[in-house]
Amino acid sequence: xxxxxxxKSGLKVSRICLGMMTYGDPKWxxxxxxxxxxxxxxxxxxxxxINFFDTADxxxxxxxxxxxxxxxxxxxxxxxFVIATKVFHPLTDDPNGQGLSRKHIFASIDHxxxxxxxxxxxxxxxxxxxxxxxxxxxxxxxxxxxxxxKALYIGASSMFxxxxxxxxxxxxxxxxxxxxxxxxxxxxxxxEEEREMMPLCTEEGIGVIPWSPLARGLLAGKRKDDLKxxxxxxxxxxxxxxxxxxxxxxxxxxxxKVAEGRGLSSAQVxxxxxxxxxxxxxxVIGATRLEHLEEAAxxxxxxxxxxxxxxxxxxxxxxHIRGHS
Numbered sequence: 001x002x003x004x005x006x007x008k009s010g011l012k013v014s015r016i017c018l019g020m021m022t023y024g025d026p027k028w029x030x031x032x033x034x035x036x037x038x039x040x041x042x043x044x045x046x047x048x049x050i051n052f053f054d055t056a057d058x059x060x061x062x063x064x065x066x067x068x069x070x071x072x073x074x075x076x077x078x079x080x081f082v083i084a085t086k087v088f089h090p091l092t093d094d095p096n097g098q099g100l101s102r103k104h105i106f107a108s109i110d111h112x113x114x115x116x117x118x119x120x121x122x123x124x125x126x127x128x129x130x131x132x133x134x135x136x137x138x139x140x141x142x143x144x145x146x147x148x149x150k151a152l153y154i155g156a157s158s159m160f161x162x163x164x165x166x167x168x169x170x171x172x173x174x175x176x177x178x179x180x181x182x183x184x185x186x187x188x189x190x191x192e193e194e195r196e197m198m199p200l201c202t203e204e205g206i207g208v209i210p211w212s213p214l215a216r217g218l219l220a221g222k223r224k225d226d227l228k229x230x231x232x233x234x235x236x237x238x239x240x241x242x243x244x245x246x247x248x249x250x251x252x253x254x255x256x257k258v259a260e261g262r263g264l265s266s267a268q269v270x271x272x273x274x275x276x277x278x279x280x281x282x283x284v285i286g287a288t289r290l291e292h293l294e295e296a297a298x299x300x301x302x303x304x305x306x307x308x309x310x311x312x313x314x315x316x317x318x319x320h321i322r323g324h325s
């Protein structure tokens with residue numbers, strides 16, 4: 001496994017991040033694996049050298065954080081792992097139990113730490129932009145959490161580049177803790193982030209940790225023309241139609257062609273393409289089969305030729321902005 005600094009920070013993370021949304025409580029989503037079925041995935045991830053684990057308070061309504069905390073305790077010392085979680089979405093009907101207000105952030109970090117069985121998280125991320133709370137309030141609250149030792153670094157997730165630029169500017173202006181990472185929607189089927197967000201992250205030294213690097217399985221070549229597949233998730237995943245469309249399958253075919261020429265899987269080629277992109281540090285992968293982890297580990301060391309990289313992008317058609325909500 002290779003490691004890289006997360007942006008301009010000194011935090012070193014594995015070039016693959018295991019997304020823990022897949023693990024928790026099947027009552028939340030049919031395709032979620034319960035704790036006992038999760039244990040082999042965390043064990044194998046650690047064996048492969050993965051030290052970066054990403055969850056959120058809203059995944060399985062907190063159960064994902066509990067599973068993450070318990071299983072990491074079984075496989076090493078706390079300081080060996082980089083644990084990331086997120087705040088924004090509601091877990092209750094409380095009107096103050098959502099968003100990025102100072103009140104919600106302060107309550108949420110304590111609940112997350114308790115569920116994760118740790119005194120601090122390495123990376124605390126805002127899950128989405130809160131239009132009802134001034135960003136100044138959010139940034140100062142996050143800064144105070146860092147100063148209290150409850151989070152070491154802070155990150156952001158999908159938003160417009162102007163919103164992220166404003167956040168970085170205000171943090172610099174007032175001497176608050178700066179975001180070190182951006183977890184955005186970015187893959188071979190959705191490259192709108194290359195217009196503004198990716199150049200901004202490159203210029204500002206922000207580490208990019210893309211979510212859905214395999215486009216919810218499409219880039220693994222596991223889905224049909226109707227975007228459905230054979231797994232529980234692919235059969236029940238209606239959100240995929242808000243992100244992708246059948247015309248995107250032309251790119252999937254290009255990925256398959258490169259994969260066949262190299263004797264690799266489509267997933268390995270798609271992940272390798274992402275890892276070749278400026279500012280990308282660690283794609284956040286979901287794994288429901290152990291071979292998903294094995295494939296990802298190989299992708300880290302895979303080097304694609306310039307001709308192959310070009311062939312993967314030549315069929316791309318611009319999309320409307322997707323994934324910010």
